[in-house]
Amino acid sequence: MDYVLEILGWWGMSIIKFLITPTTMVVVGKGLIETIVISTTGAWIGIFVFSFFGNKLFAYLSKRARRRGVKVFTSSRRRIVRVKQRYGIYGLVAVCALISVPISSLLAAKYFHHLKWRIPALMGGFAIWSVLLTLIGWLARGGF
Numbered sequence: 001m002d003y004v005l006e007i008l009g010w011w012g013m014s015i016i017k018f019l020i021t022p023t024t025m026v027v028v029g030k031g032l033i034e035t036i037v038i039s040t041t042g043a044w045i046g047i048f049v050f051s052f053f054g055n056k057l058f059a060y061l062s063k064r065a066r067r068r069g070v071k072v073f074t075s076s077r078r079r080i081v082r083v084k085q086r087y088g089i090y091g092l093v094a095v096c097a098l099i100s101v102p103i104s105s106l107l108a109a110k111y112f113h114h115l116k117w118r119i120p121a122l123m124g125g126f127a128i129w130s131v132l133l134t135l136i137g138w139l140a141r142g143g144f
Contacts, residue, residue, distance in 0.1 A: 007038060014042025015049075015101050022130055026137030035134045043126035046101035051119055054109030084111050089118060093125035097133065101126070 014021045018039070025035040083091070089112050096104040104122060112118045 010038045011042035011045055014039045015046035018043050018046075018097050018101050018126065018129070019133070022133040023137035023140070026134060026141055032134060032138060035137075036130050039134070040127045040130040043101050043130065044123050047105050047119060047122050047126070050102045050105035051109050051122075054106045055113065058110050058113070080111075088112075089115060089121055093121050096122060096125045097129035 010021065010025060013024070021042070022035050022039045025039065026032075030038070087094075089108070092104060092107055092112070099107075104125075108118045108122055115121075
């Protein structure tokens with residue numbers, strides 16, 4: 001039972017602040033494969049949860065904005081569109097671990113909802129980041 005609670009804690013940490021989770025797990029003495037599996041599955045759970053609720057939230061907000069009839073295109077929105085067009089989903093996947101699971105998932109739900117493979121792309125990105133961050137933690141600890 002204690003191990004289950006520990007895994008739930010690591011999953012929660014992976015969802016909230018993925019960047020530090022694998023290294024923290026290595027520091028407390030978790031194994032290489034265990035760290036990769038737990039941090040990756042935690043990120044995947046967060047991707048599913050925030051993508052689902054993000055889709056619902058943005059659909060509601062879009063419907064509400066249509067009722068108002070007001071559309072404002074500000075300079076910050078222009079910048080967001082420019083970044084989206086320049087880097088796309090691949091740019092988001094490349095920096096996903098740096099900006100956390102919830103923000104990455106919500107950005108994907110908002111700007112890439114038309115791509116059916118956005119969730120697998122995020123899952124792959126977080127899996128790669130998990131391996132990289134775990135290996136960095138192991139090397140810093142003096143592993144291998």
